[in-house]
Every structure is written in structure tokens, then in C-alpha cells.
Amino acid sequence: MRLRSLLFVPGDSPRKFAKGAASGADGLIFDLEDSVAPAQKAEARNIVSGWLDNRDPAASFSHWVRINPFETGLALGDLAAVVRPGLDGIVLPKAGTAEVVQLGHCLDALEARAGLAAGSVKILVVATETPAAVLNLSGYCAPHPRLVALTWGAEDLSAALGSMDNKHEDGSWLPVFGLARSLCLLAACAADVAPLDTLYADFRDSEGLARNCRAARREGFTGRIAIHPDQIAVINAAFSPSAEEIAEAQRVIAAFAAAPDAGTVGIDGRMYDIPHLKRAERVLAGLAQG
Ligand code: COA
Ligand code: MG
Numbered sequence: 370m371r372l373r374s375l376l377f378v379p380g381d382s383p384r385k386f387a388k389g390a391a392s393g394a395d396g397l398i399f400d401l402e403d404s405v406a407p408a409q410k411a412e413a414r415n416i417v418s419g420w421l422d423n424r425d426p427a428a429s430f431s432h433w434v435r436i437n438p439f440e441t442g443l444a445l446g447d448l449a450a451v452v453r454p455g456l457d458g459i460v461l462p463k464a465g466t467a468e469v470v471q472l473g474h475c476l477d478a479l480e481a482r483a484g485l486a487a488g489s490v491k492i493l494v495v496a497t498e499t500p501a502a503v504l505n506l507s508g509y510c511a512p513h514p515r516l517v518a519l520t521w522g523a524e525d526l527s528a529a530l531g532s533m534d535n536k537h538e539d540g541s542w543l544p545v546f547g548l549a550r551s552l553c554l555l556a557a558c559a560a561d562v563a564p565l566d567t568l569y570a571d572f573r574d575s576e577g578l579a580r581n582c583r584a585a586r587r588e589g590f591t592g593r594i595a596i597h598p599d600q601i602a603v604i605n606a607a608f609s610p611s612a613e614e615i616a617e618a619q620r621v622i623a624a625f626a627a628a629p630d631a632g633t634v635g636i637d638g639r640m641y642d643i644p645h646l647k648r649a650e651r652v653l654a655g656l657a658q659g
Pocket of ligand 1: 376377378379384385386388389401403404595596597598608
């Protein structure tokens with residue numbers, strides 16, 4: 370499942386579902402949590418479950434639902450409504466690894482009830498929304514089998530910390546939020562799942578988004594969350610290898626294939642060793658997922 374761009378769509382806005390479906394996103398996240406007002410929660414469940422029932426078999430994007438956190442008392446009702454054919458995964462907010470295990474047990478039962486293959490519903494965790502969750506990110510070194518990605522968020526963590534803001538005046542993250550972001554990247558890589566950067570809130574600023582995505586990709590993030598359809602093309606381009614990167618990866622792989630006993634090769638006057646080979650393989654593996 371390709372996870373470069375995942376677009377949040379408020380669960381009570383069917384008009385936006387259609388826009389999201391046409392956006393080119395790798396996945397849509399139908400939201401039942403923070404973008405839905407309390408009075409609309411029940412209606413959002415009905416709308417999202419109806420959309421899953423009518424899923425277009427030709428749709429090339431994956432279908433995710435962000436449920437409410439377990440602590441709200443709403444999560445079980447959300448899951449009962451949306452674990453059905455058409456669902457690819459659950460986005461779990463404000464969670465640590467204990468809640469991931471709890472969600473896994475719920476999915477075991479609800480998949481059986483819905484006639485879905487055991488283990489078919491995947492999990493993406495918003496892994497930094499509470500201070501305890503950040504401090505326990507090392508728990509992902511023993512990942513849950515349903516886990517396919519980790520992302521992070523600064524807004525709920527700011528609220529939990531009582532922070533007045535989460536960014537410097539130049540737009541860069543204040544230290545504690547940069548730390549949470551870096552730990553999320555490390556945890557995702559330790560778990561061998563996709564590290565997804567958080568949303569870029571200024572959805573009219575596509576140049577800033579492109580710059581920000583390129584920096585995230587250089588660091589190791591493989592995709593990110595989107596909140597507006599206009600962000601999708603920018604994100605998909607930024608997290609796809611360029612023609613030069615593909616050509617270089619092919620050259621590196623060919624050079625190692627031509628010298629099967631070598632741990633290091635020279636190409637055009639530059640040294641390449643095993644980490645370069647791994648990176649080249651990763652670039653081409655990402656293409657194969659498309
Ligand atoms: N998914 C699908 N369609 C969306 C969309 C989204 N996330 N955001 C905007 N659109 C649609 C709008 O409905 C509008 O369609 P229309 O022309 O048919 O009315 C079109 O794209 C242009 O939208 P625009 O006018 O630029 O923005 P807006 O003011 O309508 O919406 C937001 C701004 C922030 C409210 C909206 O982008 C949004 O709801 N984002 C997701 C929020 C969310 O889910 N947050 C939770 C995770 S943090
Ligand atoms: Mg939130």
C-alpha cells in the first residue's frame with residue numbers, strides 16, 4: 370500500500386469525499402475525531418460507513434478512518450460502525466503502544482464479525498499527541514503486526530504541555546516538537562513502518578509546502594498528511610524519486626551486480642559502499658509500490 374499522501378476529510382462532509390476521491394491522494398482519512406463537532410459525531414459514523422459500503426471498486430486510493438480516542442468512550446462505537454468491507458485501516462489518535470494493542474484486539478473481533486480476513490485492517494498511529502506517548506516511543510521497537518505507519522502531531526501535544534506556541538518565528542519547530550518529530554521518525558524506522566510527517570497547515574502556500582516536504586524527505590520521512598486537495602500533487606511529487614535519483618540508483622545497483630564480491634565500488638570518481646546500495650534499493654522498491 371503506497372502511503373505518500375494521506376488526505377484528511379471531515380467525516381460529516383460528503384461533498385469533500387468526492388473532492389478527495391479525485392485529488393490523487395494515495396489514501397483518504399475519513400475523520401470522526403477533531404474535525405467533527407460533537408453534535409455531528411453520530412451522523413459522521415453513518416456517512417462514513419455508507420461511503421465504505423459504496424466504495425468504488427476502481428478507486429486506487431486506500432480508505433482510512435480516524436476514530437475518536439479510547440478515553441472518550443466513542444471509539445468502540447466508531448469501530449463497530451466502520452469495520453466493514455471497504456475499510457483498509459484505522460488511524461488511532463492520542464495513543465501509545467498499549468492503545469495499539471487494545472485496538473488490535475477490537476479489530477480481531479470486528480473483522481471476524483464483518484467477514485474480513487484476519488489482520489486485513491491496518492493501523493496508523495498519531496504517535497506523539499500525549500507526553501507519555503512521546504516518552505514511550507521506544508515501544509515501537511517491538512511493533513504490532515497491523516502497524517503500517519506512524520505520524521506525529523504538534524497541536525495536541527502543545528495543548529497537553531501548555532505551550533503558548535509550537536514554532537519559532539521563522540516557522541521551524543520549537544525544540545520539544547522537533548524532538549517529538551525526530552523520535553517519531555526513529556520509532557517508525559525501528560518498527561520498519563512508514564514515517565509520515567505531520568500536516569502543513571498553510572494550505573495556500575504550495576511553495577512552502579514543497580520546500581518543507583523536500584526537507585522531510587531528505588531526513589527520511591516517506592510521505593505526509595494533507596488537509597486540502599491542493600496539497601496532494603505537491604506532496605506526491607516531493608516524495609517520489611526524481612529521474613536523476615532513479616538513474617543513479619540503477620547505476621549503483623548495476624555496479625554492485627557487476628562486482629558481486631565487492632563491498633565498495635567506484636562510479637565516476639565517487640566511492641559507493643553498502644549503505645549506498647541499500648539506499649538505491651530503497652529508491653527502486655518505492656517505485657515498485659506505485
Ligand atoms: N478534502 C476534500 N475536499 C476538500 C478538503 C479536504 N480536506 N478541503 C477542502 N476541500 C474542498 C472544498 O470543499 C472545496 O470544494 P467546493 O469548491 O466543491 O466547495 C474545495 O476543496 C476548495 O476548498 P477551499 O475553499 O480552498 O477550502 P475550504 O475553506 O472549503 O476548507 C478547510 C478549508 C481547512 C476547512 C478544509 O480544507 C478541511 O476541512 N480540511 C480538513 C480538516 C481536517 O480534516 N482536519 C482534521 C485533521 S488535522
Ligand atoms: Mg488532533
